[in-house]
Amino acid sequence: MRPFAYDRPDTAAAAVAAVADRPDAAFLGGGTNLVDHLRLGIADPGLLVDVTSLTSTEIVDIDGGLRIGAGVTNADLAADPRVRARLPVLAAALLSGASGQLRNMATTGGNPLQRTRCPYFQDPASACNKRVPGSGCAAIGGATRNHAILGASEHCIATHPSDMAVALAALDTQVRILGPDGGRTLAFTDLHRLPGDTPEQDTELAHGELITAIDVSYPRGRHAYRKVRDRASYAFALVSVAAVLDVVDGTVLDARIALGGVAHTPWRAVRAEDTLRGGPATEEAFAAAAEAELADARPQPGFDGGNAFKIPLARRTLTATLRQTTPRETA
Amino acid sequence: MTDVLEPRAIGRDLLRRDGGLKVRGTAVYADETPVPEGAGPPAYCRVVTSTVARGRIVDLDTTAAEALDGVQRVLTHATAEHLASTEDRELAVLQDAEVGFRGQIVAAVLADSDEIAREAAGLVEVRYAAEATNAELRAELRADRTDLYTPEKVNAGHETDTATGNMDDALALAPVTLERTYRTPMQHNNPMEPHATSALWTGTHLTLWDSTQSVHRVRDTVVQVFGLAPEQVRVVCPYVGGGFGSKGTPHANVVTAALAARALPGRLVRFALTRQEMFALAGHRTPTIQRLQLAAERDGTLRGIAIDVVEQTSKVKEFAEQTGVPTRTMYAAPNRRTTHRLAALDVPVPSWMRAPGECPGMFGPEVALDELAVELGIDPVELRIRNEPEVDPETGRPFSSRNLVACLRAGAERFGWADRDPEPGTRRVDGWWVGTGVAASVYPTIRMTKSTATVRREGDRYVGRIGAADLGTGAYTVLPQILADALGVDEARVDVLLGDTDLPEASVAGGSSGTTTWGSALVEAAREFRDEFGDDPREGDEAAADVPPNPAEQEYVMSAFGAQFAEVRVHADTGEVRVPRLYGVFACGRIVNPRTARSQLLGGMTMGLGMALHEQSLLDPRTGAVVNHDLAEYHVPANADVADLQAHWLDEDDPYVNPMGSKGVGEIGIVGTAAAVANAAWHATGVRVRDLPITLDKVLG
Structure with a gap:
């Protein structure tokens, strides 16, 4: 320091x-x-x-959704009556994250921009391509319980720790950005990057770009956020699932799904969504969706036992969460 | 039989005397010690720690650090003073270029502000000749290591190995045998207050305001390490923000603080470990591998019990956890064997962690007993009752009191055990598999041999003095209760001063021995006082007494016992493990203060819950580093993990232990908890987890 x-x-x-x-x-x-x-x-x-004090701390109504100022704290956002009523997946994700004290400090703009979480990244004595590009990745073969099963590279296997970002990735979310050359808008699902061979770059923001607000549309359907972790509170997700399922007469009209704790980014589960859309909202369909999403998952061996368990855990949690978003009579 | 006090103040639910100070934040801890009058501006110490686990420092460049404005000194093995004694290698700080574990102190920066010290520490350049590649590093404990050795003794002076009868014959002849291996992981104490010292060297005299469980032990250690006279060193510690054993023996941080103070005479030097540094410098509990063998009749009568323990120590210094010891005393069995083998690894120095020996050592046996109960189709409570010994199986001596059976019965009643269906994996409520489990607890009643107390008349009050420690346990509250009853006066007229080597010498707050030892010394001093000065003493009248030996210890084995009952829920989809109910029933003599005792028992049980589900130090065998060295990654229970947690006790009269009739309560709460939870997790799911912690991946299978 x-x-x-x-x-x-x-x-x-x-x-x-x-x-x-x-x-x-x-x-x-x-x-x-x-x-x-x-x-x-x-x-x-x-x-x-x-x-x-430079970005908005207001949550304002926009057409079909909310504009959330970047300065709104996680605590205030989770408590907002509109968020609780119309975006319960976001409220639940926020409240499952960190601790009350941290949620009082963390902001809407800052939360998605927290660095990926890895104990080797946090230890200056360990090799880390994110901290010192080209130095190697000490996490590979190390303690990998909290590491990625999707989208990892030989350069980095870290995971994104945010719960809020998982909900935002599932929703129709736009990020409003102010840069040296003016403003722009980016789909939230385009904000984060997979590590590839440049793991030092967590996001697509250029140096000097500032998130000023986040726009979220109200989706149709039932919401659920399920976070699986090693203790009941104040722990990062081993696997988390944000899901909004619009089911009418037993048919999935729309599905919005994202996974946390599994990748360098909040992981939009496009394959699971595609599998479900237009089909029946049944246990078999949910299992098939989970199977499709995890088809390319790869475990990380580690001296701590590795993280192979996260692949079936992600499947099971995804299936269970989809079940949770479906009215009982059709499940 | 000792003369047991008639309880007047003893047994009362009195508020903590130091509670208000702590709630208001005005209790002064070591790192907050005000600068004494006459001392210069305070200085701050930050250390540089090794990034290799085994090797030699070949170059240590402090130029940039020393050039920084505000840096006073950079101490290294080249510049630090030579210590008078380097016999204890853990305490031989900055004495040579050898590195024995990752995280060892290799330099200490002293500066005018903490920020400058931290920046300068980051500028120190160290190059090592690593003696071991990652593959050669000896950091992984396995039972098949070829370098295991037999220590001379294990912790607290116990025999390393014991054997009675013939265990091999028992296994060969018994109709039912069971052999299982259980594992507990490396664990770290994480008191809220880190290890911290404020130190002042005046040129002839050293004062340490240190967060410690024993001011006298710190003084004696520093006296020896620095070659000083006892009267040159004073150690002060009014309050401790938790210790759990990690502050029971002085670690390298205390020597570093003293080195720093002596390098800057006249300035108060502050040195607090960071949370990360605590994982290398403040001791840890060894991982254990426990092979259990049971030989039994079909009615559950044990014919033999054996435990063979493999654990680690550091090659820097030996610490041998007495994991096999509780098996020597718990259950009747004519044939018995206990052994301990150690691997000396390239790891930090292990040390005390709440109930060393009993805590890990009651995991394997108490799960094995549950497995035997299942195999025999006998209720696990009943199986324990059937193996209740009449006398201590190890020594043949009677117990001064032993109420394990009563605890099991009372706990079963309170918990609703009678209706339990023994079949595993059959109860599902709201998507959770539900099970229940039981295990026994034990902790010896220990009286330390040295402690002295004085009692003095001051105004219309009586003031006891003893250099003991209150780690948040309640010593400040219960010792006046004891002294009041010993003097036969109202508790409100009694004070007891603690935490200073200027007070009479006291033993360590460890081994759940504090109340027994210090209380006995105070009672003895009160008796001397009344004998000498009667009921109407004058101002300044004072009597002193040492803790008397207890002849009954030659005749009786003294221990507290308990039974813990857990309800466990395991989520059918995700395998998440939760403990909605955890009840402990203990027989630990007379309870001096129900409020502080309950807090101790609940705290122990909560820590046991953490052992069951959460705690695990991940030592990377490639580097010797504890990877999860902070409280975000090293999990202890959060509030949400603790649900219906209850600690109860039986009224137990034991006239042999001490004048209070009390046994220790600081550690027994953590003993057996993890086994009860593991047994309940099996009952919920049918999956037997034999290596802690019980995480969801293990129960999902």
Whole structure:
């Protein structure tokens, strides 16, 4: 940890300009991830630009959904009556994440941008391609219980830790971004990157780009968020499932599904959705959807026993969550 | 038989005397010690720790660190003072270039602020000649290692191996035999307050404000390591934010703080371990591999019981957990064997963790007994009752009191055990498999041999003095209760001062021995006081006494017993394991204070629940590093994991243990919990998990 400058500009545009100007600058939101990383010596910014009062802390109605200011805390978002009534998958995901104290600090803009979670990434003495590109990946063959079964590469097997992001990935979500050259909008499912051979880049945001708001549409159907973890609270997901299923007369009209704890990104379960859409909402169909989604899953061996168990666990949890989103008489 | 006090204050549900200070945040902990008058501005210490597990430092460049504004000193093996004694290798901090485990202290930076110290520590460059490639590193405990050895003794001075009768014959002749291997993982104590010291060297005199379970033990250790006279060293510790054994013996951090203070005379140096550093420097519980053998009649009568334990120690220093010891005393069986074998590995130094020996050592046997009960078709409560010994099987001596059977019966009644269907994997409620399990608990009643107390008349009050420690356990509250009854006065007129080597010497707050030992010394001092000064003493009248030996210890075996009953739910889809009910019933003598005792028992049971479901240090065999070295990755129970948790006790009269009639309550709560949970998990699912923790992947199979 080394000394850094701290700046609190008056506007979001000024904050963007300040970060864009310096390659070693970083935005500071709730700080629940970045401050830890500063202390651990794995983030080393020369300038922190505090944006906590620069983005909206409002949740406003937009056509068919909500615009959530980037400054809205996870706690406030989970408590919002519209979120609870119309986006229960998001409320449930938020409340399953972290702790009450952390949810009071974490923000809508910051939560999806927390770094992937891996103990070897967090230990400066371990090799990590994310921290030091080209240095290798100590996690491979290490303790891999919390690591990826989908979309991993030989360079990185870390998983994204956010619960909120899993719900947002399942929903129709747009990310509103302010950059040095103006604003743009990105589909939430395009925000995060698989590791490939550049695991140091977690997202598609360019340096200096700031999330200012997140737009979420209300989906049709029943919602469920199921998080499976090693203790009842305050633990990262081994596997989590966000699902919204629109079932009419026993037929799946639409399915929105995402998995957490399994990949470098919140994992939109496109194959499962395709398998289900237009078909019957039956136990067999759910199992087939889960089978399809996990068809390419690969376990990571590890001295801790590895994570092969997560493949059947993900199948079972996905099937069970789909069952949960379906009225009993049709299941 | 000792003269047991008539309880007036003893047994009362009194509030913690230090509770208000702690709730208001005004209790001062080691790292917050105010700068004493006359001392210079405080300095802060941060350490650099080794990134190899076995090797030698070949280059250590401190230039950049020392150039940083505000850095006062960088101590390395080249610049630190030579210690008077390096016999204890764990405490031989910065004495040579050898590295014995990953996370060892290789440099200490002293600076004007904590931030500068931390930055400077990051600038120290260390190069190592690693003596072992990853493949050669000895960091993995296996029962088939060829380098296992037999330690001379195991912890607390117990014999390493014991044998009675002929276990092999028992196995050959008994109609029913069972052989199983059980495993418990490496675990780490995680008290909320990290290991921390504020240290001041004045040129002739060292004062350490240290978070410790024994100020006198810290003093004696520092005196020896630095070659000082006892009167040159004072150790002060008014409050401790948890220890669980990890603060029972001084670790390298205390020596580092003293080295730092002596390098900066006149300045108060603060040194607190980070949570990550605690996983290498504050001790750990060894993983254990326990092979259990049982030989039994068809009616459940044990003909033989044997436990062969394999565990690890560090090559830096030996610590041999006494895992096989409880098997020596629990159940009647004419043929018995217990053994301990160690592997000395490239790992940090293991040490005490709540109920060393009993805690891991009651996992294998109590699950094995459950497996035997299943095999014989006998209720597991009944099987234990059938093997209740009349005298201690190991020594042949009677127990001063032993109420295991009463605990089992009372617990079964309270828990609703009678209706239990023994068939596993048959009850499903709301998508969860439901099961119940039982296990026994035991912990010896220990009286340490050395402790001294004084009693003094001050104003209209009586003040006891003893350099004992309150780790949050309640010593500040229960010792005045004891002293009040010994003096025959109201508890509100009594104070007991603790936590300072300027007070009379006290034994460690460990082995659940504190109340027995310190209480006995205070009672003896009170008797001396009344003998000498009568009922109407004058201001300043004072008497002192040592803890007297207890002759009854030669005649009786003294232990607390208990029974734990768990209900476990396992989710049918995901395998998640939850414990909606956990009841413990204990027989631990007279309870001095129900409030603080219940808190101790519930705390132990909660830690036992963590052992059952969560706790596991993941030591990477490639590097010797504990990978999950923080509280996000090293799981202990969260509030949501603890549901209907109840601790009860029987009224137990034991006239032999001590004048209070009390047995220790600090550790027995953690003993047997994990076995009860494991047995219940089997009953829920039919899957027998023999290696802790019981995680969902193991029950999903």
